[in-house]
Amino acid sequence: MRSSILYFTISFLLILGSCKDEKKTIETSEEKTKPNIVIIYADDLGYGEIGAYGATALKTPNLDKLANGGVRFTNGYASSATCTPSRYALLTGVYPWRNKSAKILPGTAPLIIDVDQPTIPKMLKNQGYHTGIVGKWHLGLGNGNVNWNERIAPGPNEVGFDYSHILAATQDRVPTVYIENGNVVNLDPNDPIEVNYKENFEGEPTGLDNPELLKMKWHHGHNNSIVNGIPRIGFMKGGEAAKWVDEDMADYFLADAQDYVKKHKSEPFFLYYALQQPHVPRTPHPRFVGSSGMGPRGDVIVEADWMVGEFIKTLEAEGLLENTLIVFSSDNGPVVNDGYYDDSEEKLGNHKPAGALRGGKYSLFEAGTRVPFFTYWKGKINPGVSDAMVSQLDLFASLAALTGSEESTNDSQELLDVFLGKSAKGRNEMVIEATSRTAFRKGDWAMIPPYKGPAVNKHVNIELANAAEYQLYNLKEDIAQQHNLASSKPEKLQELITAYETIRGTENTEIQQLELK
Numbered sequence: 096m097r098s099s100i101l102y103f104t105i106s107f108l109l110i111l112g113s114c115k116d117e118k119k120t121i122e123t124s125e126e127k128t129k130p131n132i133v134i135i136y137a138d139d140l141g142y143g144e145i146g147a148y149g150a151t152a153l154k155t156p157n158l159d160k161l162a163n164g165g166v167r168f169t170n171g172y173a174s175s176a177t178c179t180p181s182r183y184a185l186l187t188g189v190y191p192w193r194n195k196s197a198k199i200l201p202g203t204a205p206l207i208i209d210v211d212q213p214t215i216p217k218m219l220k221n222q223g224y225h226t227g228i229v230g231k232w233h234l235g236l237g238n239g240n241v242n243w244n245e246r247i248a249p250g251p252n253e254v255g256f257d258y259s260h261i262l263a264a265t266q267d268r269v270p271t272v273y274i275e276n277g278n279v280v281n282l283d284p285n286d287p288i289e290v291n292y293k294e295n296f297e298g299e300p301t302g303l304d305n306p307e308l309l310k311m312k313w314h315h316g317h318n319n320s321i322v323n324g325i326p327r328i329g330f331m332k333g334g335e336a337a338k339w340v341d342e343d344m345a346d347y348f349l350a351d352a353q354d355y356v357k358k359h360k361s362e363p364f365f366l367y368y369a370l371q372q373p374h375v376p377r378t379p380h381p382r383f384v385g386s387s388g389m390g391p392r393g394d395v396i397v398e399a400d401w402m403v404g405e406f407i408k409t410l411e412a413e414g415l416l417e418n419t420l421i422v423f424s425s426d427n428g429p430v431v432n433d434g435y436y437d438d439s440e441e442k443l444g445n446h447k448p449a450g451a452l453r454g455g456k457y458s459l460f461e462a463g464t465r466v467p468f469f470t471y472w473k474g475k476i477n478p479g480v481s482d483a484m485v486s487q488l489d490l491f492a493s494l495a496a497l498t499g500s501e502e503s504t505n506d507s508q509e510l511l512d513v514f515l516g517k518s519a520k521g522r523n524e525m526v527i528e529a530t531s532r533t534a535f536r537k538g539d540w541a542m543i544p545p546y547k548g549p550a551v552n553k554h555v556n557i558e559l560a561n562a563a564e565y566q567l568y569n570l571k572e573d574i575a576q577q578h579n580l581a582s583s584k585p586e587k588l589q590e591l592i593t594a595y596e597t598i599r600g601t602e603n604t605e606i607q608q609l610e611l612k
């Protein structure tokens with residue numbers, strides 16, 4: 096009896112011991128499958144803007160090196176032709192038109208991601224990652240009545256980021272200050288910040304009334320408060336010591352991104368490095384002025400390229416490059432004149448920001464959402480070009496798969512093998528969005544429903560794709576969308592409308608048709 100108890104105790108202990116060992120091996124192999132993940136996200140960078148995508152006049156050696164050394168997608172899409180909706184989709188894996196608040200937001204807008212909603216950083220945090228964002232946010236902050244002089248929440252830290260160092264909205268919108276983990280950087284309590292998007296604060300100069308104070312002139316909009324000689328959208332008072340220096344912004348965020356990497360190199364980390372270039376106002380650091388020969392817009396693209404190169408050097412120096420998946424893309428297509436006179440149109444020369452594509456930012460034509468999109472992972476991803484259709488929506492499910500998470504969303508497709516260059520089979524179809532309108536891409540075909548409104552946004556000089564009729568294009572044969580085949584291919588058109596309405600619902604089509612009558 097005694098000996099059998101002893102036998103059982105010993106074998107129990109042995110089993111326990113071996114379990115422990117087994118757990119150890121699982122943990123080590125899991126650690127190996129948790130590479131660092133970095134998403135570098137440009138703002139308004141077009142499909143034709145970098146060398147690897149055919150640009151010749153603009154030189155982008157650092158981006159080219161990554162694009163040519165990884166998987167370069169020719170059919171990579173942002174979810175929307177403007178910033179907020181694309182960023183919402185990128186982080187949540189949910190189509191932005193499902194969220195009525197996912198529109199270009201003022202600097203005072205409340206946070207549009209529900210704090211209970213799944214997000215990439217939350218998902219990765221659950222997988223043991225440290226998560227950080229450095230750069231542009233533009234997804235709203237607080238609950239609708241922010242006091243900029245206290246901790247601002249909810250914000251990035253409440254939707255999954257352990258660390259955040261951001262600009263709230265855009266470089267052309269107030270408040271023009273950096274916010275680190277919810278607190279305005281360098282805030283002087285004796286000079287409190289007030290922000291208002293409806294009316295000016297008494298006695299404060301504006302772009303409209305005080306042109307003599309401007310170093311950059313406004314073309315349309317952008318005539319409210321003046322900060323650093325640049326007129327902005329929205330009114331702001333106070334916070335002098337906290338105001339950013341526009342020309343230093345790129346260096347400021349680069350230094351912070353590098354610092355983040357150095358601080359977190361010993362654990363798996365996820366960094367969302369959201370560049371502010373080439374969004375307006377374009378304010379290259381003096382050492383980049385004239386670097387492109389194309390005026391400030393080209394200069395800030397050269398600057399962004401340099402920043403990416405420096406950032407990669409840091410990963411390399413820290414010995415992390417072989418263990419880091421890098422994803423690069425842009426939030427929407429290009430715009431040359433987005434509201435300031437900055438010589439960008441005059442000096443554009445032969446450069447084609449959208450490459451061969453039609454439209455641009457704000458447009459339902461291809462250039463609105465088809466953007467540079469590539470993945471790079473030294474030693475892991477074989478260099479190549481992929482024509483697979485991928486959306487930024489798909490990063491959620493794909494990064495989940497990479498890190499062993501089961502999480503996903505209805506809209507995000509798991510395309511990990513495509514992103515790693517092991518499969519050429521991307522999406523079959525997807526809805527794209529531009530300023531509250533949606534269209535559809537299926538196989539080689541693009542369908543744009545009828546929409547009222549101007550065909551061209553005259554301020555920015557971009558074709559929006561509004562028309563009274565359905566439009567149907569075969570992108571394989573007609574990448575520039577010059578031949579509308581809607582009437583000659585009625586069956587194809589119907590196939591796309593049906594597939595589109597299955598995802599998007601018919602309500603939207605009905606409203607449009609009513610409006611067009």
Ligand code: NG6
Nearest residue numbers: 177178179199265315316317433434
């Ligand atoms: C528009 C601004 C534009 C830009 C855009 C947002 C005007 C006239 N135009 O309303 O300059 O700021 O919003 O760009 O104000 S995005 O890339 O963040 O979506």
Ligand code: CA
Nearest residue numbers: 138139178426
């Ligand atoms: Ca943008």
